[in-house]
Amino acid sequence: MGKKVQFEVQPDESIDQCLDRMRAEGFVPVRRMEKPIFQEVKKGNETVYEPVGRQIVFEAKSIE
Incomplete structure (x- = not known):
């Protein structure tokens, strides 16, 4: 009861597909989190994160 699980949207699926997968496993979303993904780029002597x-x-x- 009250079990929480995290579902990550995979690169080859849409948000709706992830939500459908979540419901199929018996879970309902309670929070959405977004984290930026950065790439390290060297510009001369400087390292920049883009x-x-x-x-x-x-x-x-869990739905139950």
Whole structure:
């Protein structure tokens, strides 16, 4: 009861597909988190971090 699990949106699936997968496993989303993904780029003597994407993770709880 009250078990929480995290579901990450995979690179080859949409957000809706992830939500469908979550429901099929008996969970309902309670929170959405987005984390930026950075790439290290060297510009001369300087190292710069540029955003290249984002990771979307849903926190879900059991339907029961």
